[in-house]
Every structure is written in C-alpha cells, then in structure tokens.
Amino acid sequence: MRKPVSSEGTGSDGTVGMLVCAAQTGALLAGVVVVESGRTDAYGRPPGSALGLVCVLVFAPPLLLLFGAVHTFVMTMPADLLARAALRRADGALWQWQCGSVVALGAVYAAGLAAVGAPFLCSWAWISGSGALPLLAVAWFHRGERRRGRPYSKGDVWFRVLPAGFLLTAAVMAACGAALGTGAVGAYEAPSPTGEAMRGVWVGEDGRAEVRLQADGRAVLSAVPYGDWEEEGRCDGTGTWSYVPEDGAVRGTVGFDLAGEGCPVGPWTVGGTDERLELYDLFGDPDGGAVRVLVRQGPG
Incomplete structure (x- = not known):
C-alpha cells in the first residue's frame, strides 16, 4: 500500500x-x-x-x-x-x-x-x-x-x-x-586592431552612414553623423584618415582630415570585439548621450 x-x-x-x-x-x-x-x-x-x-x-x-x-x-x-x-x-x-x-x-x-x-x-x-x-x-x-x-x-x-x-x-x-x-568581473576591454585591419567599408547600424577607409590613406564618407551637445548633422565628403592605436587605458581612434569639405567630423573610437570591429562616437551628454556606431563590413 x-x-x-x-x-x-x-x-x-x-x-x-x-x-x-x-x-x-x-x-x-x-x-x-x-x-x-x-x-x-x-x-x-x-x-x-x-x-x-x-x-x-x-x-x-x-x-x-x-x-x-x-x-x-x-x-x-x-x-x-x-x-x-x-x-x-x-x-x-x-x-x-x-x-x-x-x-x-x-x-x-x-x-x-x-x-x-x-x-x-x-x-x-x-x-x-x-x-x-x-x-x-x-x-x-x-x-x-x-x-x-x-x-x-x-x-x-x-x-x-x-x-x-x-x-x-x-x-x-x-x-x-x-x-x-x-578583477574576476572586469570592465569591457576594447580590441586593439592593427592599422591594416581598420581598412575597409564601415556601415552605420541605421543603414545610412558609410565610411570607406582605403589602403592609400584616402577616406570616403557618406551620410556620416557629426555634431555637438545641441545638434547633429550628416556629412558627405572625401579626404584622408589616420589611425591611432590603443595606448594603455586610452582606446584607439580613427581621425579624418576633410579640409575644405565643410564636414566637422571628429575622431571615432574603436570598439566592439575582435570578431566584430566597431567605430563609435557619442553625441549629446557624455554621461548618457546617444551612440552612433559604424560596423566593419569588409575590405574597401
């Protein structure tokens, strides 16, 4: 029973x-x-x-x-x-x-x-x-x-x-x-790619922005956002680009020289992972502003 x-x-x-x-x-x-x-x-x-x-x-x-x-x-x-x-x-x-x-x-x-x-x-x-x-x-x-x-x-x-x-x-x-x-749970660590890895086509997550970083140092920008605390615009232009790799706690950046194009695009910071490289820029309040991201899609 x-x-x-x-x-x-x-x-x-x-x-x-x-x-x-x-x-x-x-x-x-x-x-x-x-x-x-x-x-x-x-x-x-x-x-x-x-x-x-x-x-x-x-x-x-x-x-x-x-x-x-x-x-x-x-x-x-x-x-x-x-x-x-x-x-x-x-x-x-x-x-x-x-x-x-x-x-x-x-x-x-x-x-x-x-x-x-x-x-x-x-x-x-x-x-x-x-x-x-x-x-x-x-x-x-x-x-x-x-x-x-x-x-x-x-x-x-x-x-x-x-x-x-x-x-x-x-x-x-x-x-x-x-x-x-x-340090068992640490802060995010950005990748530190080589200059060669930065070359190629970078596309915005919104599908509008595109940056071509060419092997000869030339840059082609289409609808790339720029701005400050109060306003944001879009830039189409050509010029040159340069890569400053990561230095200790300072993340790597990609800068643009678009003199005469009327595009005040500042440097973009390297982020993402080694498998999915990103370039990003912050707009608005640095403590909580909007983030604009470009993702590397492939060679230029």
Whole structure:
C-alpha cells in the first residue's frame, strides 16, 4: 500500500513562493546593479545616474512582489501540484518529482519563448532554475509545520523569509563587489586592431552612414553623423584618415582630415570585439548621450 502524500497546505504556500521568488530575483537585480555601477559600459559611458538608482529602490519592491506572485501562479504551485499527483501513482521521493516537474514545466515555457526567437536551452535553464529555491522553501515550511504540529501564519512566513532575503541580497552584493575588486568581473576591454585591419567599408547600424577607409590613406564618407551637445548633422565628403592605436587605458581612434569639405567630423573610437570591429562616437551628454556606431563590413 502506498504511503499517502501529505497534501495539507500551510494556507500560505503561495505567499512562500511569492516572497522567495521575489527575494531571489531581487538579489540577482542587486548583483547586476553592483556590477554595472562599478564599471563603464562598452562605449566608455559611466554607470547610471543617482536618479536611476533611486527609481530602482522605489519601484523594484512592488514589481518584485508582482513578479513573484505571477511566477508562483505559473511555476511554483503547478510544479508542486504535479509532483504530489505523480507521487500518488508512482514511487519516489517528493523532492524528486518536484525537480522533474520544474524541469518539465521549464521545457514547456522555454519552447514558447523559442517560438518567438529566444534560445531554447538558455531559457530552459533559467526558467527551471528559477523554480528550485521557491519549491525548496515550500518544502522547508511544510517540514516545519509537521515539527511544530501547527501551520505557519502568513505573518510567520513574512517574518522568516524577509530577513533571509535581505541576507541573500547582501551576500550577492558582497560577492559581486569582491568579483569587481579582484578583477574576476572586469570592465569591457576594447580590441586593439592593427592599422591594416581598420581598412575597409564601415556601415552605420541605421543603414545610412558609410565610411570607406582605403589602403592609400584616402577616406570616403557618406551620410556620416557629426555634431555637438545641441545638434547633429550628416556629412558627405572625401579626404584622408589616420589611425591611432590603443595606448594603455586610452582606446584607439580613427581621425579624418576633410579640409575644405565643410564636414566637422571628429575622431571615432574603436570598439566592439575582435570578431566584430566597431567605430563609435557619442553625441549629446557624455554621461548618457546617444551612440552612433559604424560596423566593419569588409575590405574597401
């Protein structure tokens, strides 16, 4: 005779799942904020403003709780119910069926995301992983109830989960800070190509701008943006180009001499990767202005 599966709820399983999901997502968000605040982006711009951080602190808690509630409804509770239903008909431990249910549900949701272009395996791993800690927390509260002989109230759940969530967030932030300090998670490093690699056709991401850097030092520009804090224009012109390679922390640049053409195009900075070289320029506020990018397409 099969051992009956305990299906009595705490009356607050949903609260447990919501709070734990919100806590783990908040810890992940805090880690991202620490890393991004400690380094410049790929285009040399400093981290976000203090106002952006204030917005995160104000709006993140209610949004995290909302996300936790949705996640509980579509992931944690269905996985728990499926596992208990399976255990009534088959052998095994509850935690084994819970793991299987999370993985199966993750595959279903990942398939839906893959249908709109997301990578299946990556989505499957993230979705399945997101359900592990909430389910463990539900099981932990169930064991605690059996030990106590009475259910936890929702207040008991909040009192226990919130401090644990703060500790998890603090631990993640400390780990990310240590990773930054030791260089394990470093700032973006721009490539340092040779002058020969800079020759060729560079096309803007908007499809309009084009720069031809020829082997004889001549440059042909079509609809290349230029400007300052207040305005931006487009330049068609010819002239010469020169490449200044990276020097320590100073990134490499490509400068143009278009005298007499009426095109005040300044130097463009080397970015991207060795496999996908870019030239970029910042327009507007240096701390958060627009970035114009040219991508190398091939030889000129």
